[in-house]
Amino acid sequence: MSDNIIMHDTDEWIKEAINKEHIKYYEYSEFSDFKEIGSGGFGKVYRANWKNLKCFALKSFFNLNKVTLKEIVCELKIQREVDYHDNIIRCHGITKFESAGIIMIP
Numbered sequence: 344m345s346d347n348i349i350m351h352d353t354d355e356w357i358k359e360a361i362n363k364e365h366i367k368y369y370e371y372s373e374f375s376d377f378k379e380i381g382s383g384g385f386g387k388v389y390r391a392n393w394k395n396l397k398c399f400a401l402k403s404f405f406n407l408n409k410v411t412l413k414e415i416v417c418e419l420k421i422q423r424e425v426d427y428h429d430n431i432i433r434c435h436g437i438t439k440f441e442s443a444g445i446i447m448i449p
């Protein structure tokens with residue numbers, strides 16, 4: 344399988360999950376007051392207000408390439424299996440800013 348196909352499949356998995364409402368899509372413009380709170384191997388983590396109603400942690404990615412996309416899909420699949428547990432941080436959805444995808448956590 345070529346890299347392009349992997350990229351396409353992974354991208355399609357996210358689009359399909361959003362279309363089928365397994366993952367909620369948030370408009371990036373609904374967030375404000377970003378504050379950097381941490382960083383990991385794939386990118387930075389921000390705290391931001393959503394519609395001035397609620398705060399979320401937003402996980403951003405330095406480089407949204409095929410490897411990162413595969414990691415995002417893998418993390419979302421694992422989260423789906425374990426998100427019933429109180430000690431597991433839930434993924435609330437996904438948003439997109441320019442070329443950088445961001446996953447949200449409460």
Ligand SMILES: Nc1ncnc2c1ncn2[C@@H]1O[C@H](COP(=O)(O)OP(=O)(O)OP(=O)(O)O)[C@@H](O)[C@H]1O
Pocket residue numbers: 380381382383384385386387388400402432448449
């Ligand atoms: N939901 C959250 N609430 C508060 N802080 C968070 C949250 N998620 C991540 N952080 C902060 O951001 C840092 C980086 O988190 P992230 O999940 O990106 O990386 P990691 O899992 O620690 O490392 P890697 O990405 O290399 O596996 C954490 O160590 C933590 O300080």
